[in-house]
Amino acid sequence: MVRFERVSRSFAARKGSAAVFALDDLSLEIPRGEIFGVIGRSGAGKSTLLRLINGLERPTGGRVVVDGIEVNALSESELRPVRRSIGMVFQHFNLLSSRTVFENVALPLEVAGIGDAEIRDRVEPLLDLVGLADKRNRYPAELSGGQKQRVGIARALATRPKILLGDEVTSALDPETTASILALLADINQRLGVTIVLITHEMSVIKEICHRVAVLEAGKLIETGRAFEVLTQPRHATTASFVRGVTGVELPADLARRLSDQPSPGSQAVLRITFTGSHATAPVVSRLTTILGIDINILAGRIDTIGGEPFGALLVSVPGDEATRLAVVSAVERLNLQGEVIGYVA
The missing domain is CATH 3.40.50.300 (P-loop containing nucleotide triphosphate hydrolases)
Structure with missing residues (x-):
């Protein structure tokens, strides 16, 4: 045209x-x-x-x-x-x-x-x-x-x-x-x-x-x-x-001030998980908890639509040790979602 x-x-x-x-x-x-x-x-x-x-x-x-x-x-x-x-x-x-x-x-x-x-x-x-x-x-x-x-x-x-x-x-x-x-x-x-x-x-x-x-x-x-x-x-x-x-989700102000690029002993890793289409309303946290057997804390989230298609974003914290962190990211990917570590909080 x-x-x-x-x-x-x-x-x-x-x-x-x-x-x-x-x-x-x-x-x-x-x-x-x-x-x-x-x-x-x-x-x-x-x-x-x-x-x-x-x-x-x-x-x-x-x-x-x-x-x-x-x-x-x-x-x-x-x-x-x-x-x-x-x-x-x-x-x-x-x-x-x-x-x-x-x-x-x-x-x-x-x-x-x-x-x-x-x-x-x-x-x-x-x-x-x-x-x-x-x-x-x-x-x-x-x-x-x-x-x-x-x-x-x-x-x-x-x-x-x-x-x-x-x-x-x-x-x-x-x-x-x-x-x-x-x-x-x-x-x-x-x-x-x-x-x-x-x-x-x-x-x-x-x-x-x-x-x-x-x-x-x-x-x-x-x-x-x-x-x-x-x-x-x-x-x-x-x-x-x-x-x-x-489309982003912001951390609560007090957590944002404490966010660090590097882990420390006992710190929690903060992950951003994004999901689209049919995954946008799926019970992501409960599935991850079942798969991994760990506690996952929800920090913030939103579900929206873009051009009529659903889109969601979730900020969660998980134990910050390398093994757990890698296991969570791997499990997120197996669920056909996108996940990235954005920092660590004590």
């Missing part, structure tokens, strides 16, 4: 300095009908990637192909119908304060020269879809942040796009509103089959609704794949730092 083939986007630097690359030799494929997340810190190239999809920016190298059309090879007039097939939702809503909810959603249809009757036939179902039918005659100043974003989503869908681009669509919202907007986007994806591309700096957004994810750093693609696999088995240090906050 969307394909980047060795795409670079550079900007001229000060005299005597090398060009600055917002994207550097990036190759990426976004499948049709999926929710695809792009995550990275500020300056990673996320916004540039999004703007290349709808032709608001042109690559300095490589090809951007959308639905079989090489976007960067089109003239401005040739780009117009392509852009109508690509909706855009903004971080700060970009609503016109002098127009009602209905009129804001209708705006792209008016610009396209569509008649009043067809505009009404398109806009009213969209207001129902985003839950704002009762707000059709309200103005943006009368709406909450979440309601404004719902207007923005309805407006982006007005031209019946094949692709919906989201530019940090939840970063200006509180957690509860964020959850409702993400649920709405997931519903839209399922009902309408629209491909959704979200750029974000929040891994929680990726965890909640994305099927696949790409991780950018300094304009380069450092990791990509199914969201579940990237979040549960990150291969790059930058990805791991993003993931830690949404």
Whole structure:
């Protein structure tokens, strides 16, 4: 559906300095009908990637192909119908304060020269879809942040796009509103089959609704794949730092202060055990206790879902002598789980 083939986007630097690359030799494929997340810190190239999809920016190298059309090879007039097939939702809503909810959603249809009757036939179902039918005659100043974003989503869908681009669509919202907007986007994806591309700096957004994810750093693609696999088995240090906050389990503060890299006589080894899929709800501790015949102390744990698939993490302590420690790790692996010793506590 969307394909980047060795795409670079550079900007001229000060005299005597090398060009600055917002994207550097990036190759990426976004499948049709999926929710695809792009995550990275500020300056990673996320916004540039999004703007290349709808032709608001042109690559300095490589090809951007959308639905079989090489976007960067089109003239401005040739780009117009392509852009109508690509909706855009903004971080700060970009609503016109002098127009009602209905009129804001209708705006792209008016610009396209569509008649009043067809505009009404398109806009009213969209207001129902985003839950704002009762707000059709309200103005943006009368709406909450979440309601404004719902207007923005309805407006982006007005031209019946094949692709919906989201530019940090939840970063200006509180957690509860964020959850409702993400649920709405997931519903839209399922009902309408629209491909959704979200750029974000929040891994929680990726965890909640994305099927696949790409991780950018300094304009380069450092990791990509199914969201579940990237979040549960990150291969790059930058990805791991993003993931830690949404899939990790923290030690209680008093234990964290006493954690040491090396064992001491009588110390306990602290293990992190991670489990996925059908293993996420298995009685892991009781099985290990039965297999090994030792006491296992649970320190912390969580069970969550990533893209609808269960994922769990558990911190436990066991006797810290080498023989017991190796036996526990071996037993964890025999149960098809992942286990690692993260330190020792007296």
